[in-house]
Amino acid sequence: MKIHFLGAASTVTGSKILVETQGLKILIDCGMFQGLKILRELNREPLAVPPSTIDFVLLTHGHLDHCGWLPKLVADGFNGKIFCTHPTKEITKLILEDSAKIQEEEAERANKENFSKHNPATPLYTVEDVEKVLPLFRVVDKDLEIKIEDNVWFKFFYAGHILGACSIELHIENKTLVFSGDIGQDDDVLMFQPEKPKAADYIFLESTYGNRIHPQEDTLLLLETIINNTYERNGNVIIPSFAVERVQTVMYLLWQLKKQNRIPDIKYIIDTPMGISVLDVFRANLKWHKLTPNESIEMCEMFTLITSFEDTIEAIYEERPKVVIAASGMITGGRVLAYLERYISKPENTVVLVGYQAEGTRGRKLLEGEKEIKMHGNYFNVEANIVSIEGLSAHGDQIDLLHWMSDLTNTPQKVFLIHGENLALDALRTKIQEKYSYNITIPMLGQVFEI
The missing domain is CATH 3.40.50.10890 (Rossmann fold)
Structure with missing residues (x-):
């Protein structure tokens, strides 16, 4: 099995992890890169794997850095199923339509006022592109085991963070892969406490606040x-x-x-x-x-x-x-x-x-x-x-992230730290090793691992 880190590796945005096994390709999230120009420019680059060869997308939640590249994925050839929860589908639809409208308006304004280096400035995708994504969604509820092929199944479980957000438990080649998605705070004002995984061979853990503890402020x-x-x-x-x-x-x-x-x-x-x-x-x-x-x-x-x-x-x-x-x-x-x-x-x-x-x-x-x-x-x-x-913040801090792994009944073979800046990734790596002695890897953007 190969794991392709196509986004959110040694950076926070652009979440995309491709799981490739014999005859099957599953993309976990399909986010847009944001922030630094060198990252934003990656949104215009072709995916390292032809989108037409990807069978499924599993979507953890509807934030732009996790779903915002879906219209480009579809425009470039993807025609498989996109699995998510009902709130995530509704939110993703709103997010993508809003993103497309903003891009169209900004391109129009840039061309009119001539402040773009590109001539003409064009949106990454349009509202029309978004419309082609929506028929591919397949809504499933959390905590249900969804079989997508012989001996391959997954389930969503509650992650807090935002409405509809879930972590993913994927069973494939007799291995259990757990993708955290974005994990909410344990004591969030509106969201319930995130559910914790019980067992995993490989964990893909977000690290946004891996080097911070939220202040106990009123x-x-x-x-x-x-x-x-x-x-x-x-x-x-x-x-x-x-x-x-x-x-x-x-x-x-x-x-x-x-x-x-x-x-x-x-x-x-x-x-x-x-x-x-x-x-x-x-x-x-x-x-x-x-x-x-x-x-x-x-x-x-x-x-x-x-x-x-x-x-x-x-x-x-x-x-x-x-x-x-x-x-x-x-x-x-x-x-x-x-x-x-x-x-x-x-x-x-x-x-x-x-x-x-x-x-x-x-x-x-x-x-x-x-x-x-x-x-x-x-x-x-x-x-x-x-x-x-x-x-x-809707993200859990270092304490919340460590707590999220506290119910594991086995020792994972490897924990991949993703979705974080370098200082956060390294600080969380140290804390996990001190607390659990797990084998930690911090992948770089574009790296491929065989497991």
Whole structure:
């Protein structure tokens, strides 16, 4: 059996692992590379294995770095089945359509304003390309054993992180391969605790926060302080947020603060059409999260939900202080850029980062204190307050990742550490060896292992 590490190897994004055995090829996730230009350019490169030869895709969840390359995979020849849970199918559809629209709009704007090096600038894929992906989905529930060929079966099991997210247990050639996908925090606000694998011959473990322990901070108090201090300066709070799960988590926390009269009676805006659509997915999939139907309804009532760009412009130029949650979470695109173009250079405003910021993204640059950022071909001075609330991450930290392996009844032959930057990968490798004495490998992008 061969394992091809086609993405998320010694980097966080672009998750793609190909399992190749005699007469069968299975791709675990099909994500888009984000962040550094050298990584983003890989999205335009052909896959190392012809997509037409791949039989199945198993999708852990619907974030762009795990599903965002599916339209390109299909355009390049893949015509097999894509297995996922019901919430993951719904979220992936929203994510891909939004991604395609943003790419089309940015290409059009780049050509119109002539700020791209490419002539003409073209999207990686279009909305029409996304439509060709959707018929290939096959929805299965978690904890069911799904046979895909003689002596080959898999099952999804709950991973927390976001709605519908699962780890994968794959049985093939009398071996058990476990792919973590992205693992949520054990004490997440909205998601249940991740389920742990019981046995595995080979583990493929995400390492996003492999070198970090989330601070034991009072998230409600932090949000309360940030909002009240900014309000007293007559400023605006902008929260760049991932449309899936993070928007809903921040909404829930703000709702709790409002119920307790701890934050001012100002306008609270959700400006991400996809994030609003995800609220419907939450209501339709109650067994996947902690919110009751009544809580979902009551929570939404305190927010102004914006879908049209005309309303976005109106909100941007409204003089009164407000709190805005807008996509995207790493400030790589989306509605949040329109707000930041107006607000980032004004010291009375605050930008709150509430999730992982990959290398090369605007969010990472702000987190590291850069005083100038580029948006739509123009540079803007960073005068606004930049604050990070690490505890709001949808990823488990080093303690959570170690705990996830604590129920194994056997010693795996090998643990592959993936989906992390180098410092995180090496720190987690050391901790796993200290705690469990497992055989650890950190694969490089493009490496192939025989097992």
